[in-house]
Amino acid sequence: MEIRFESAPVENVSGDAIAVICFENEKHAETTAVEPSTTPDPEIAKQSGWLAELRASGEFTGKLYEQVTFHRPEGTGAKRLVVIGGGKREKFSPVEARRIAGVLVRTLQPKCVKSIALLLPAESGAEIGAAAAEGAVLGGWDPDKYKSDPKRNSKALETFIVAAPGSAQITDTVINRARIIAEAQNLARDLVNEPANKLSPAALADAAREVAADHSLECEILDQAAMEKLGMGALLGVARGSSNAPFLIVLKYHPAKTFGSDHLALVGKGVTFDTGGVSIKPADGMEKMKYDMAGAGATLGAMKAIAQLKPSVQVTGYIPTVENMVSGTAQRPGDIVTTLAGKTVEVLNTDAEGRLILADAITYAKQNGATHIVDAATLTGAIAIALGHYNMGAFTNNQEFLDKFLGVSKTAGEKAWQLPMDEEYKEYLKSAFADLPNIGGRYGGSITAAWFLREFADPSPWVHLDIASTAWLDDGRAWLSKGPSGVAVRSFVQLALDWDGSRG
Numbered sequence: 001m002e003i004r005f006e007s008a009p010v011e012n013v014s015g016d017a018i019a020v021i022c023f024e025n026e027k028h029a030e031t032t033a034v035e036p037s038t039t040p041d042p043e044i045a046k047q048s049g050w051l052a053e054l055r056a057s058g059e060f061t062g063k064l065y066e067q068v069t070f071h072r073p074e075g076t077g078a079k080r081l082v083v084i085g086g087g088k089r090e091k092f093s094p095v096e097a098r099r100i101a102g103v104l105v106r107t108l109q110p111k112c113v114k115s116i117a118l119l120l121p122a123e124s125g126a127e128i129g130a131a132a133a134e135g136a137v138l139g140g141w142d143p144d145k146y147k148s149d150p151k152r153n154s155k156a157l158e159t160f161i162v163a164a165p166g167s168a169q170i171t172d173t174v175i176n177r178a179r180i181i182a183e184a185q186n187l188a189r190d191l192v193n194e195p196a197n198k199l200s201p202a203a204l205a206d207a208a209r210e211v212a213a214d215h216s217l218e219c220e221i222l223d224q225a226a227m228e229k230l231g232m233g234a235l236l237g238v239a240r241g242s243s244n245a246p247f248l249i250v251l252k253y254h255p256a257k258t259f260g261s262d263h264l265a266l267v268g269k270g271v272t273f274d275t276g277g278v279s280i281k282p283a284d285g286m287e288k289m290k291y292d293m294a295g296a297g298a299t300l301g302a303m304k305a306i307a308q309l310k311p312s313v314q315v316t317g318y319i320p321t322v323e324n325m326v327s328g329t330a331q332r333p334g335d336i337v338t339t340l341a342g343k344t345v346e347v348l349n350t351d352a353e354g355r356l357i358l359a360d361a362i363t364y365a366k367q368n369g370a371t372h373i374v375d376a377a378t379l380t381g382a383i384a385i386a387l388g389h390y391n392m393g394a395f396t397n398n399q400e401f402l403d404k405f406l407g408v409s410k411t412a413g414e415k416a417w418q419l420p421m422d423e424e425y426k427e428y429l430k431s432a433f434a435d436l437p438n439i440g441g442r443y444g445g446s447i448t449a450a451w452f453l454r455e456f457a458d459p460s461p462w463v464h465l466d467i468a469s470t471a472w473l474d475d476g477r478a479w480l481s482k483g484p485s486g487v488a489v490r491s492f493v494q495l496a497l498d499w500d501g502s503r504g
């Protein structure tokens, strides 16, 4: 899908559909009177007699995402005028703009509409324009790649135009940047959507090589022998059960110019399938565990966007990738492994494998110069109990760094909620036989998992995102398909883009 910005007057916009946002509880003139505060363009306002009629009929109130289509409207070169509800005008924000664009794509694309122009409310800022562009790209994605008749190939929308006549803030650059970020998020979704028989750790490494080659990133892939030599016993212990070899993927972005010596590491959990290992998971729902590499997808997607948007901070992506399987060579409960950091871990539950591979990846990032670390991982089922499906869990050893992160994730339109990491919780992580066990007790499961990681991240400023309940949507939304969400990509990219500002 091509995405464009259009600043020309609306009467010049042609195509299959022009969409205009109308808000709740707003009066429209009965006549053809021009009402610029109600509708963003005088030409569209000519339809307002119809709108008033429509509202009076009760068929359209302006509620969010409500839609009515007029065919062959006057005053534009488009075939359809789609009136879409914007909700309360005072509540309209980039969040609604992103969703409205997604809703339009998802309702019009199946009707074989090839081009949509979304006319934004007058005086919309750059954030609204960018969000609309993102929403369109994200809305166009579907997880039906392996269906014989996939929607996205047969009925693909060709053009989405963000129309903001006379806007000084919304520019080609703004729209292009939004497109790059949303396409990176869709790459993450594509990877997460791959079943484990198609996406092994080796295939994920190939995907990383491809991104690196296309966008001039340096790429280094540690294989099993290299990791054995380094002593990554925790990562290798998890990999033992699978005949698919593990890798540690490293993608490096070097800026032309930096404003300091900071070096940001993005670390993503890349378990291409999680059976639980010998501490095996129940059969019911296990198929979903192909998404246990969503953190890896987010990291790879973010690195792709970062390579194109070129922030002025050094960023390296680390993706430990393994398959957590059951076999005669699999690691057992009670096994003790030695991590790259030198600490020993008693593997009390082989299903708590994410933290084991991340421990070695985080240590490796520190050994390779990372000054700040952010990881994203589908780490615990418990995060869904704590926060439901709307916020990622956020944890830190450095409040200032997390505050910066929460600021950028808000800008990026992703929700994260901090959970506590008081020293008391560390008491849950006691092993009689090794330095650490890999699980805590029954309570605070997401927090003990975070504490386990922290034992390896300290003292570097570090943020951990538990995305187990946000990386996969069980139900589609009107603006987003069900399946992989691509969460954390936008926050990762925004963190790198806002870096010099964020260092204060």
Ligand code: BES
Pocket: 274, 276, 292, 349, 351, 352, 353, 354, 378, 379, 380, 381, 382, 439, 440, 445, 468, 469
């Ligand atoms: N990948 C899972 C976490 C998960 C659960 C992600 C449900 C998405 C949905 C992780 O490896 C895991 O199995 N965690 C265990 C930890 C437990 C053994 C302490 C869990 O959450 O049950």
Ligand code: MN
Pocket: 274, 276, 350, 351, 352, 353, 354
């Ligand atoms: Mn597991």
Ligand code: ZN
Pocket: 271, 274, 292, 351, 353, 354, 378, 379
């Ligand atoms: Zn897992």
